[in-house]
Amino acid sequence: MSFVCRRLVVGISLALAASPLVAQETKLPAGVTFVTTVEGVSEYKLANGLRVLLLPDASQPKVTVNCTIFVGSRHEGYGETGMAHLLEHMVFKGCPKFPDVPKALRDHGANFNGTTWVDRTNYFETMPATDDNLEFGIELEADRLVRSFIKREDLMSEFTVVRNEFESGENSPTRILSQRIAATAFEWHNYGKSTIGNKTDIERVPIDNLQAFYKKYYRPDNAMLIVAGKFDAAKALGLVSTHFGPLKNPATPIPTTYTEEPPQDGERIVTLRRVGTVGATGVAYHVPAGPHADFAAVEVLEDVLTAAPNGRVYKALVESKLATDVNGNVFAWHDPSLLEITATCEPAKTEAARDALVATLENLATNPVTAEEVERTKQKAALYRERALSNSQSFAVQISEWAGAGDWRLFFVHRDRTEKVTAADVNRVAKEYLIRSNRTIGVYVPTAGPERATVPAAPAVASLVENYKGRQAMAAGEAFDPTPENVEKRVKRGTAGDGVKYAALAKKTRGETVNLTLTLRFGNEESLKGQVTACDFVGPMLTRGTTTKTRQQIKDDFEKLNATVSITSTLGQMAVTIQAKKANLPAVLQLLGDVLRNPAFEAKEFDVLKRQQVESLEEGKTEPQVLASYALRRKLTAYPADDVRYAPTLTEAIDRTKAVTVEQVKELYIKQIGGTVGELAIVGDFDEGTAVAGVTAILKGWKSDTGFKRIQRLPQDTPGGTEKINTPDKANAVYLAALSMPLIDTDPDYPALSVGNYLLGAAPLASRLSNRVRGKDGLSYGVGSMVNASPVDKSGQFMIFAITNPKNMAKVDAAIAEEIAKFLKDGVSASELEDAKRAYIQSEKGQRASDAALARQLATSLFAGRTFEYYAEMEKKIESLQPGDVKRAFDKLVEQKKLLIIQAGDLESKEKK
Template sequence: MTMPLMSRLFRAAPLALAMLLPFPGSAAPPPAWQLEAEAGGFSSYRLANGFKIILAPFPAAATARIELLVKVGSKQEGYGESGMAHLLEHMLFKSAGRRADLKSELTALGATWNGTTTAERTNYFETVVGDPDTIDEAIRIEADRFIRPTFTRAHLVSEMTVVRNELERKDNDPNSLVIRALQRQSYFWHGYGRSTIGARSDIEEAPFAALQAFHQRHYRPDNAALIVSGKFDSQRVLKLAGRLFAAARLPATPRPATWTREEARAVTNRSELFLAAGKVIGAAAWKLPGMNERETLAVDLASTALCAESWGSLRRALVLEQRLAIGVSCGVQAQPDYSLLLASASAGQAADAEALSRALLEHVERFAQSGISAEQLERARRNELNAFERLGSAHESFAARLSQAEVAGDWRLFFRQRDIVADLTLEEANQALKKWLIGINRSDVLLRHAEGATPPTMPKAEPLAALLAGRDWAAIAASADPLPTSLDELAAQVVAIPLDGQRARAELIARRTQGNLAWVSIANDYGNAAALSTRQTSCALASSLMAYGGGGLDREALAGRLEALQARGSIGLGGISLEAPRANIEAGLDLLLAAWKTPLLPVGEFERLKAARLAGLEAALKDPAQLAGNAVARRFDNYPADHPFRPRSLAQARADVEAVDIAEIRRCIADFSGISQIRLAVVGDFSRTDVEAMWARLVELPPARQPYERIRDIGAPTGVDDRPVSVARADRPNADVQGIALLRITEDDPDFPALRIAVRLLGGDTDSRIRTRLREREGLAYSAGAALAGSNFEPRSRLSISTSVASSNAENALAMLKEELARALAGGFSEAEVTRAKSLWKQERSKSLTAENGLVRQLSQGMYSGRDYAWLARFDRQIEQLGAAAVTEALRKYLADTSIVWSTGKGL
C-alpha cells in the first residue's frame, strides 16, 4: 500500500552516535582483553568496555563465518516500538563510516551475508573464504556497522516500505498467522507475545528520533559480541577485533534490563482466524520453562516420539489412521525465558476444523499422560546426539547454535544442553510431559473454566555460574583433506570408472572429508516419451510413494535403521541418494537398495499424498500469482498434444491427480523401477574397487520393463502471444509481478557466458540494476531480480524478471521492470559493471568448491549433461575474457526482439 512521505518525521539527516564514539581528541582505549572462558576447543574474551569476542576455530574448514550479535529483539521493544529491532536490522545494512553501502561492500568481498531478528537478539553474519585479508575486512565492516552507522531519515523512508511489504507477505501466509496468534495467546505480559515483524502502525509511523533512541539504548558494547568460526588465525582475529571494538564507548547508564515474568494461570485460550487459504488448520501451544531448564529439554527430547516426521505418533494417528489431516507439524520452540510446544494439523478446505482441532488436542495430551517407552527415548536421544555430532563438520551451523546459547546467557550452555540430552532418564521425561502438557496450560481454539485447577509454576532460573561450574568439553573440530582451490584441480581429482557401456558409468572423487562423511548418488534415468506421455502425474506420485518403506521395512522402521547408521537417504524412481559416515555407507546402501527393489507402496500413504497434492492445487486455484504464472506457461506451449513436457492448466492438473489410483501407481513401479541407465557418483574415502563393488550390488537388480531414451525438449517457440496477463483476487495484499521469455540458446552456445553476466547485471545480485531500483532506491519490493535458467540440450532457456510488492504498487513495479530492461538494451553495460560481476562470479565459484556435500550432485549432473568440472572450468575462462561490448551485445541479440509475457497476480 502507498503512504505519505510524512516529511515532518523523515527529513534527511545523518544518525549521530556520539554514545558509541570516543570523545573528540581522546585516544582510543588500548586493545586489552581478558580470557573469559574455554570449552570444546573454543574460547571467549572480554574487552574492557564489556564487548565479548567468541572464537570457534575449525582448522579443516575452507570458509570463515563472522557474526555481530546484539542482544536486542522484539522482547525489549516498548509501546510504539514494535518491529523496531527488525527495522533497525534493515537500516544497519545501509551506510557506516566511509562505507556508502554495507551490502555492496559485503558482496564485493564474495560474502554470503544476511541479518536476522528474533525476540531476543539481532545478528548480522557473513561467510567468506578463509583468506586472512578477507576475514580482516569482514571484521572491519562489522566494526563500522556497530560503531559508526550513518543511516538517515531518507533511508528509513525507503526501507520502511520494504519491511511493510515483508509484513504483508506474512499476513497472507496462514501458517504465519496461526503461529503469531498462538504466541499472542500464550503470553499475557511478556514480550514473546509480540511478533518480531511488528505492527503496521509502528512500522509506518515510528519517528526517526525513536529509532535513533532505540539504537543508542541497546547497541552498546556490553550488550554485543563478535563470533568467528571456521578457518582463521585466532591471534590475528583477536588482535584486530580487540582493537576495533575497543573503540565502542561504554555509556555511563546501565544496560537495559528486563524483568517481566508470566504468572501461572489456569487457562486455555482460543481464537479463530478467517482467510481464503484453501485449507483449514488446527493448532495448539503448551507453555514450557526457558531453554536452560532441564524440564524443557526433557519435553523437547521426549516429544520426538510425538513429532518425528517418520515415526512420530501424531502423524500416524491423524494422517494415516484417522485420516482427518493431510499434514501435521510439531516441535518445541525453545527460547531463553519461556518455551512452547507447538503442534498443528492441516486439512482441505471442506474439512471439519473443530473435529481436526479436537483430535489434535486429545492425541497430544493422551500422549503426555501415557508417556514414552525406553526404546522411544533412546531413539530420540540417538538422533539428537547424532545431530550434535554432525555439527562438528558444519562450523556455520555450530556457530549459530553457540550464538543461540550466548543469547540465553553463555555460549557454553550449548555443551550443557548436550550433556543433559545424554543423561536424561525415562522417569524425568515422562514426569515433564505429564506436568506441562495439560489443558489448563494451553492456547488453541477455546477458553475453558476449570474450578480449583492448579497450573505449574515457572521455576526461577538458576545462576549461570552454577549451571556451568566444574564442566569442560572435548574439542569439536576434526581434520580432513585440503579442499580444492580451483575447478581445474577438482576436475583432475575426478576418476571416471566405466561399468557397463552406456548402461552404467561412475565417477569418483576420493578424499577424506570433514567429519569423514561420504556421499553416494545413484541416478537412474528412466522412461521415454511414448511411455510417459500420459503418466507424468501418476509416476511422480509413485516416485514419492517409494520413500514410504520397502525391503520388508515400513517407513518408520526404515528411517530407524538409517538413523542408527547416522545416515540420510532418499529414494524414488530416479534413483537413490545417501549421506553417511564413511564406515556406514555400505550398510545404508543395502537398506536403500532393498527398499528400491521391493517398495512397500502403502495405500494409506498414497491416499494422503494424493489428498495433499489436491489441497495444494486447490490453494493454487485461489492464488492470483500461481494462476497468472500458469497462464504464462501455457503461452509458450508449442508441444505436440502427447508430449510429456506440455504445460497443463491448474484445473487439468487437479483432474489428473484425481484420476490416479493405486493400481496405476503399481503399474508405474512395475514399468520403471528397474535399472535403466545408471549414473553412479561417489565422494568420500573410497577406492575404485569400492565403487565397482557398489555396481556389483546394483547389477543384481532387475532391468526396467520400459527402455530409457532421453525425452527431447522442443526449441523455444516463435510468434508467442505476448499480451499481458493480469489476475486479481480479493484479500491479497501482496502482488507478484514477472516477465517470462524463452530464448533459443543452450548453455553450450558461445554466447551463453555473456548472456549469463548480462542477466546477472540486470537483476541477478544485490547490486544489480533491478534490485537497486526497486528495493534500494524506490523501497517498493522485498525481493526483485532476474534469473536465467539455461537448457541442457535443446535451445529453450528461460529468462524470468520478477518482483514482489504491495498490490497497490503492482503497476508501478511492472513499469519499473520494463524501464530497467529497456535502459539496459538501449545503453548497455559499463566496463566497471562487467568487471564487478566477473569478480563476484569468481568469488562465488571459489566458495562453492568448499561445499563438499555438493560435489556428488555436480558429478551426477555432469555425467548427464556433459557439463563436468572441466566444462565448468572452460566456462569460467570464457567469463573471465568478457568485456562490456560482448555482454551488451548478448543481451540485445537474445532480448531485443524476443516476446516477453508480463504478468501480475495481485489483490483487488
C-alpha cells in the same frame, strides 16, 4: 522435527578441531582475555566487553564472520514493535567505511544475510578464505556495529520494504494462525508479539526513536563476534583487537527485560477466518525456557507426539484421515517458552481434528510415553547434532540462538541433558504442562475451578556452564581449494553396475562425511504418456516401506547409521541423495539397495502421500505465488495436452493427482525403472572401490523392459503480454516475467548473459533491479532476475520476479520496465563489469565449497558428457568479457516486448492498506 527452535533454525551443534587456540601458544593482543574452550570452540573477551568466539576449520575453503547483538523483539517497548528487525535492514544501508554495504559484500564474493528473532539479531557473511576477506568481514561488522548511518532518507524507502516483508507473511493463513496462538497465549510478555512487528509501528517509527534504539543496544558489551572456517586464529584476534578494541560503550548500562508471564488460568481459544481452501487447527502450552532442566524432556515429548509416521498425534490424526499433516515446535528461548502443535485438514474436519488433537495430548496419563519412543527421538536428535558437528560455517550462525538464550555453551549442556532423558522424565513434564488451564487453541476456518501450571523461571546460566569442559573435539578435514582445475585433478571416473557413469572425488572432511548423488533415468516420450503424475510418486514411495521393512524401520535404520537419505522423482528420472559417515557408507548402501529394489508400495502409505499432495495443491488455489507460477509455466511451455511436457493448470494438476493409483505407480516402477542409465557422483571421505562396489551391488541386474530415450525440451517462441490474476484478501502480490531463448549452456553468449544478469538482477541487494525497486523506490522486499540454460537442450529462459503490496504493482511494473529498457539501451560500464566478473567467479567458487553442491555439479557434468574443464574455460571466458559482449548477447536474446508478465494478488480491491 528438528532440534532446537524449529520455527527458525535446525538444531544447534558443533565440533571443531582445536585446543584453546592462541591462548596458551601466543601472547594475546592487548586488551584481549582468554575465557574458555569447549570442544574446540574458544571464547575471548575484549576490554570493552565484546565476546569473541573462534572456530577454525581448515577443511572448508571459506570463512564466516557473524556479529550477534543481543537485542530482539523481547526488548521492544510500546510503539517499538518491529524496531529490532527494522534496524537489521537499516544496518545494510551503509556506514562510514562501507557506504554501500551490499556492494562491498558482493565484491568480496560473500554469501550474506541478517536475521532477527525474539532474543537476538545477527549479521553474517561467508566468503572465500583469504586474509583480505577475513579483515573485511571483521572491519565491516565493527564499523556498522556503532557507526551505521541510520538516516531518515533511508528509512523512508526501507520501511515500505519491511512492510512488504510483513505483507508476504500475511499471505499464509497457517503462519498467521501460529502468530495468533502465540499472541493469545502470552498476554504480557513480548514473546506474544511477532518479531516483524506491528504494521503501523513499522510505518510511523520516528527516525530519532530508531537511532536511540540503535545506540542503546548496538554496543560492544552487548555483542558477540563469531569467526569460523579457514583462518589463522592469532591473526583473527589481532584484527578483532584492531577494529573492535577502540569501540566505546555508551555511559548508560544495557537495559534489561523483567516482564514475567503469570501462570495461565484457563484455556484460551482463538479463531482465524481468512480466504483459503484448507483448514488448520493448533494448540500451544507454556513450557520452561531453553536453559531450564525440563526443556530437554519437553523437546523429546514434542517429537514423540508429532514425528511421522509413529508420532502419537500423527497416528491419531493423519492415519485416521482427520488431518493430512501435523507439525510441532518447541522454542529454546531465554524466558519461558511455548510447545506448539498444528495440523492441516479439510475445513469440514477442523473441529474433529481439534478435539482429537487435544485428547491425544492431554490423555498421556492413560497411555504413557514408552522407553522405545524416547530412545527413537534421542537417536534422531543425536543424528541432527552430529550433522551440524561437521559444518562450522552453519554453526557460526546457528550458535546465535543459544547465545541469545543465555550462553553459547548451553548447546553442550542441552545435548548432555537430552542424552539423559528417560520416559519417566517425558511423562512427568507431560503431566505438569499439558493440562487444560495451560492450553491455547487456534482454529483456522477458511470462511470449573482454576487449574494452573506454574512454569519455573529460567535458572542462572552462569552456574550451569561454569567450569564446563565438554568432550573431545572432532577431527579436522583437509584443506581443499575447489577450483575447476583442482576438482578435475582429483576426480576419478568410471562405470558402476551395468552402465551408470560415475565421478568420485575423495578428500578428508570434517567428521569423515561423504555426499552421494545417484540419478537413474528411465522411459521415453511414448512410454511415459499418461504416467507423468505417477513419475512424481514413485521416488517418495520407495522409502515408505519394503517387502521386509516398514517405513518406520527404514527411517530408524538410516538414523542409526547417521545417514540422511532422500529419494525424489519426476518425469523420466529418479534421484537419490545421501549424506553419511565414511564407516557407515557400506551399510547405508546395503539398506538403500533394499529400498530401491524391494519396494512394498503399500496402499495405506500411498493414500497418505496422495492426500498430502492434493491438499498442498488445493492450498495453492488462493495463493498468488502458486497461481502466477502455474500461469507463467503454461505460457512458456506450449505443448499439447497429450504431450508428456504439457504444463497443466492447477485444477488439472489436482485432478491428475486425485486420479493416480498405487497400482499405476507400481506398474511404472516394474516396467520402466532400472539401473542401467544414469549418473553417480560421490564427494567426501570414502574409499572409491568400496563405494562403487556398494552401488554396483544395487544396480547389477536391474534392467527395465522399456528403453530409455531422453525427452528433449524444444525452444519456444512465445509472444509477450500481461496477465493479471486476482486473489482477494492477500496482502502480498507477486510479479513474474519471463521469455524463452534458444540457449544452451555451451552457447558462446552464455558467459556474457550470466554475468550481465548478475549485474541486472542476481547480485544480492546490489543489482540494478534491487537498487532501483527495493533500494531507491522501496517497493519490494524481494526482486531479481535469472538466466536458465540447460546443459543438453537449446531451451533457455530469462526471468524476473518481485513481490510487493498490491497497490504498488503498477509502480513495480513501471520501475522494472524502465530498468530493463535502460540496461538494454546503455549496456554496462567497464568498471561495474570488472566488479561483477570478480564477484560472479567468487560466488561460483563458493557454491563448489559445498560437497553436496559439488556432487550435483559432477553429476550434471556426467549427464552432459563433459569434464570440469568446461567450468575452467567458462571462468576464462568470463574474465575476458568486455561491455560490448554483454550488450550484444542481451540484444540478441532478450527482447523486452516478448516478456510474458504475470501479476497476481488482491488487485481489484478498492481499499488496499
